[in-house]
Amino acid sequence: MVDSVRKVNYFSMAISNKAGEGVKVLSALADGGVNLLAFTGFPRGQRAQLDFIPEDAKKFAAVAKKAGWAMNPKKTGFLLQGEDRTGALLDVLQKLADADIKVTAMDALVGGDGRYGGLLWVKPENVAKTAKLLGAK
Known part of the structure; x- marks a missing residue:
């Protein structure tokens, strides 16, 4: 998660x-x-x-x-941050796939000290739905 x-x-x-x-x-x-x-x-x-x-x-x-x-x-994207682990972003991607939201682009990397960060973008018409689905702040 x-x-x-x-x-x-x-x-x-x-x-x-x-x-x-x-x-x-x-x-x-x-x-x-x-x-x-x-x-x-x-x-x-x-x-x-x-x-x-x-x-x-x-x-x-x-x-x-x-x-x-x-x-x-200006465009909108999502910054993901969390504890690094195998498959760390799979839950997010699965939620989006289940909601039929196509990811436009994604970047992710290890941040050190057991942390990771990622960025993802969806089409503008899917930003609000993605934000709600992922509990974005």
């Missing part, structure tokens, strides 16, 4: 795929006091895509606006 499920805001943007560009973005966020719950970056064609899940979406949006970043529309 998952220890906690939290509904989170997800933001993404494209930047130049050059050395140091991600550092500039992350530095601006740190300088603005934005704590990230999750971050990924990867090449996408000639550019790079950066994905952010901030602890405080309003603070993140304010820093992004001040920096003049062209952000993609």
Whole structure:
């Protein structure tokens, strides 16, 4: 069983795929006091895509606006956290499958000290149902 499920805001943007560009973005966020719950970056064609899940979406949006970043529309996802064990996410995935909710994407990893974290996304029309089903805060 998952220890906690939290509904989170997800933001993404494209930047130049050059050395140091991600550092500039992350530095601006740190300088603005934005704590990230999750971050990924990867090449996408000639550019790079950066994905952010901030602890405080309003603070993140304010820093992004001040920096003049062209952000993609905000989306919603779910942050899963709990005690690491074999099959830790199976209950969640089974609940969603039983409710006929298709997972759009999922990432998970071990967090150390016997903990894991995961992120999952569903289609916008399934966010409310998923939140209720998983008891998201």
